[in-house]
Amino acid sequence: MTPQAEAEAEIQLNAASARYSYNPILRWNPQVEDYFIKAYGSLHFAQISKALTRPSCYSCIRVNTLKSTSDAVIEKLQEIMRKSGPQNDVVGINWKENKASNDIDLDMVEKQSSLQNESITKCQIPGLEYVVFVKGSGPHEIDYGYSPDKPPKEVLVSRKCAEAVLRGAQVYVPGIMACSSHVEEGDLVAVSVAVEQPFPDGGWGLGITRGTVLQGLPTDPYHFERNGLYIGQGTTMLSRAGIFRASQGIAVDMNNRVFKLPSFYDVLEGEIFLQNLPSIIAAHALDPQKGERILDMCAAPGGKTTAIAILMKDEGEVIAADRSHNKVIDIQKLAAELGLTCITTYKLDALKAVRKRNGSSDTTTLCCNKDNNDVVNQRSDSGPLGNGVSSTTIVGSNADTTFKENVSNEKANERTYTSKADIRKNTRRMRNGPGRNQSLGGRVENSKGFLPNSFDRVLLDAPCSALGLRPRLFAGEETIESLRNHGKYQRRMFDQAVQLVRPGGVLVYSTCTINPGENEALVRYALDTYKFLSLAPQHPRIGGAGLVGRCEFPDGYVEEWLKPGEEELVQRFDPSSQLDTIGFFIAKFAVGPKDNI
Numbered sequence: 001m002t003p004q005a006e007a008e009a010e011i012q013l014n015a016a017s018a019r020y021s022y023n024p025i026l027r028w029n030p031q032v033e034d035y036f037i038k039a040y041g042s043l044h045f046a047q048i049s050k051a052l053t054r055p056s057c058y059s060c061i062r063v064n065t066l067k068s069t070s071d072a073v074i075e076k077l078q079e080i081m082r083k084s085g086p087q088n089d090v091v092g093i094n095w096k097e098n099k100a101s102n103d104i105d106l107d108m109v110e111k112q113s114s115l116q117n118e119s120i121t122k123c124q125i126p127g128l129e130y131v132v133f134v135k136g137s138g139p140h141e142i143d144y145g146y147s148p149d150k151p152p153k154e155v156l157v158s159r160k161c162a163e164a165v166l167r168g169a170q171v172y173v174p175g176i177m178a179c180s181s182h183v184e185e186g187d188l189v190a191v192s193v194a195v196e197q198p199f200p201d202g203g204w205g206l207g208i209t210r211g212t213v214l215q216g217l218p219t220d221p222y223h224f225e226r227n228g229l230y231i232g233q234g235t236t237m238l239s240r241a242g243i244f245r246a247s248q249g250i251a252v253d254m255n256n257r258v259f260k261l262p263s264f265y266d267v268l269e270g271e272i273f274l275q276n277l278p279s280i281i282a283a284h285a286l287d288p289q290k291g292e293r294i295l296d297m298c299a300a301p302g303g304k305t306t307a308i309a310i311l312m313k314d315e316g317e318v319i320a321a322d323r324s325h326n327k328v329i330d331i332q333k334l335a336a337e338l339g340l341t342c343i344t345t346y347k348l349d350a351l352k353a354v355r356k357r358n359g360s361s362d363t364t365t366l367c368c369n370k371d372n373n374d375v376v377n378q379r380s381d382s383g384p385l386g387n388g389v390s391s392t393t394i395v396g397s398n399a400d401t402t403f404k405e406n407v408s409n410e411k412a413n414e415r416t417y418t419s420k421a422d423i424r425k426n427t428r429r430m431r432n433g434p435g436r437n438q439s440l441g442g443r444v445e446n447s448k449g450f451l452p453n454s455f456d457r458v459l460l461d462a463p464c465s466a467l468g469l470r471p472r473l474f475a476g477e478e479t480i481e482s483l484r485n486h487g488k489y490q491r492r493m494f495d496q497a498v499q500l501v502r503p504g505g506v507l508v509y510s511t512c513t514i515n516p517g518e519n520e521a522l523v524r525y526a527l528d529t530y531k532f533l534s535l536a537p538q539h540p541r542i543g544g545a546g547l548v549g550r551c552e553f554p555d556g557y558v559e560e561w562l563k564p565g566e567e568e569l570v571q572r573f574d575p576s577s578q579l580d581t582i583g584f585f586i587a588k589f590a591v592g593p594k595d596n597i
């Protein structure tokens, strides 16, 4: 080869190694990006953006202490690992490769570990000994077998599919968007992802038809955009024709991944639950006690509900509500799997969580299928309220919205009135089983809300923009307006939550977003609106400080965050910090006497 040919070959190889790599750049709406840069500074925000494109490099397992211990779980997982061998995917990890030189630094977690240098370690944070970490690794460099005259066979997957694959999933048929021609079952393919691109009209889009043939040439759709967006290599389980004919099933068995993370599918069911560390800490911060009455307002799928119930040793009452029927069923399944009996589930809109005081009982309706209107029973949950708080206690609140909320509750209650004939008909259905048009789903009770001051503690793990979840390959869908709308929705939910906690009780608010407008700004609203609330210290506190100050937007809107002295009372989990968690926020409020407001 001539020196010139050699130089050209080297250039090609360098270009190929940049192309066949994992080095994504997270795209944001420009105004949102400006806002976050104001909040964090450009360097810190760049670090956060980078961290969001990667999964956490360890899995966090919460042990069901009612059934097992951390030591027993560690022993069992190590046994599974020994039996499965280094290449086996029983817990979805190539264990021997954990010590790859480019492992993400887990110093913080490692230092707190009693089993230094092991893949499976017990958390040593006081009070969190029931948490076990399992280490993963990445990003790994993968040789996709590129040669200048023969590019590798390829599969292009959707962003959602790629994000799941980065968390340890396989590539399923519906996730595939395009594929090389002549792909046969058993072929080795390079897997890359199609991420939304800016459209000329200012929006974002994909503009690719499912089934497109990839040639491995610059003329392919998204050829250049996919530089640095290769997530691993796998073996096809179907031919190209099969992939686009089938409607379900695994299409590519991912056997060489950029991130190797353990998956615990079907492993130690009922004994363990895979949960992000900040979520475990949110349940812990609530500090639930045996025998208490606790409300989890937005509970599905039940991760924090079950953590709370276990901390209460399954003694007391945990009410888990969610507005989605099917998600309530998920909570029921999880509670049953973990063997928890103190959890009662309801379908309830958190915006209507406070029941108007027109009686001494919480009225609920029992519902048997997905359709909210299919009420089959109605019952009254009478009985004492937690801590002897009378149902006639006057609610003190200075928020206008509270009054409006109660009025709209009344209307909602009228709308859900069920006639005796309906009840008789539905009771018959219950006895005789579902008719042809009814699904065989679990039973979900509709709640019309709860009486003011009727809970010792309330968790509001609010629906949010989820901009802390990882891995994330695109963030352009959120605009300043949509972020503000999340904030408004959360404040309305908070207005309900605050009424339900008894004086002397506790209210924990959490989100999985990095957006200060849904975090610090909510705390500011809460403290300024409800003078009987104060920020309470949290245990354990391993997250960072909250943001102090304010943000002035170009449209004149001013968002107020924390005041000096408040920042150390909240926990802000930064995805770019050494803890390597999702982005998360926790504020804990002590509820003082409400009557002098």
Ligand SMILES: C[S@@+](CC[C@H](N)C(=O)[O-])C[C@H]1O[C@@H](n2cnc3c(N)ncnc32)[C@H](O)[C@@H]1O
Binding pocket: 279, 297, 298, 299, 300, 301, 302, 303, 304, 305, 321, 322, 323, 324, 327, 348, 349, 350, 351, 461, 462, 463, 464
């Ligand atoms: C962040 S997730 C909760 C996660 C849950 N706490 C856990 O740890 O498993 C937010 C939940 O709020 C629910 N949700 C959204 N709007 C709601 C509303 N108006 N009322 C009740 N639940 C709502 C969603 O269905 C979703 O399940």
